[in-house]
Amino acid sequence: MDTAKPSQDLVRSLTDEHVLRALTRHRRLTRAELAVEIGISKPTAGESVRRLTERGLVTDTGERTPGGRGRGRVGSYYALAPSVGVALAVTIAPSGIVAEGLNVYGDGVASVARPGEPSRVGETLIEAVAGVRDAVDQPIRLAVVSAADPVDRVTGRLVQLPDSPFLVGALDPVEILSAYVDGPVVVDNDVNWAAAAEGQDDFAYLFLGEGLGAAVVDDGGIRRGSSGLTGEIAHLLTVGPQGRAIPFIELFGELGLRRPGTTAIDAERLIASPTAVREMIGTAVGGVIAAVIALADPGEIVVGGSWGPSLISEIVAATARMPRQVPVRATTRTGSPASAGVRAEALRRLRASLTARG
Incomplete structure (x- = not known):
């Protein structure tokens, strides 16, 4: 059995790391408080504070504990340095x-x-x-x-x-x-x-806004592909008017839902569209989701973007007809x-x- 002890340099490095983490959590601590927080001796905490102060990572705040008259020695408060x-x-x-x-x-x-x-x-x-x-x-x-x-x-x-x-x-x-x-x-x-803000380990995030995109998260990591273009879903073939196969991005041009002079989608007009148009878009999104499920096998589909959550009923209805079922929901995130x-x-x-x- 290997009974070799860690080197002094390694011990000091680990102690310094614990001190920095403690000051990150608590903002200011005395050397005595650091010793209790980390579970080390006061001299060890003091030496770590000295080393980190010399490196410009920790500073004496100038604040002191009351001390005196039976309260023990006056203690100095330390914090992370502005540097x-x-x-x-x-x-x-x-x-x-x-x-x-x-x-x-x-x-x-x-x-x-x-x-x-x-x-x-x-x-x-x-x-x-x-x-x-x-x-x-x-x-x-x-x-x-x-x-x-x-x-x-x-x-x-x-x-x-x-x-x-x-x-x-x-x-x-x-x-x-x-x-x-x-x-x-x-x-x-x-x-x-x-997608990273959702905080999940195994899902696909569908962004439906002015632009179209997706993110695939597998075992907590975002899959980016060799060039970083994983999730560019605009040219996926899906179901268009009269059941025709159509690139996803072209659907919005045929429906007159692009902003003038660009392929950017007009979210306000899309949300206000008649029921038949909303259902057609929901069906097209369902086709995109079917492709994502086939290729990435996510545990869940989360729909975000400026108009995606507004059509979640139409999207869920479309995915209910697919042979492979994966839970589909709108993001609960607000703001950005x-x-x-x-x-x-x-x-x-x-x-x-x-x-x-x-």
């Missing part, structure tokens, strides 16, 4: 760009929103991110970005596909943000981030699920980077 930095969470959509700075506790410390202008999306992104940088006055350690377009998983660039609404436009967020971020820039499409997914990942990565530095 641990913030994470940047960015959403890029046709309506505009929102950049938010998050500290290691998950607090939003700065937020800048700019209206969408397709002709200058790069400049707008720079303005939003520079605004956050100037407001937080702390290093931006990393960035997580959601974009309302397909994303190349290798480069992080936005990809234009045939007949895609291409809602944002040509953009390379990694290149743009590298001037503002010390560490990595992670980019993915909004559908994948919305993609933004929630981006924020959660930005916070997770910032905390991981902190403990790695410890």
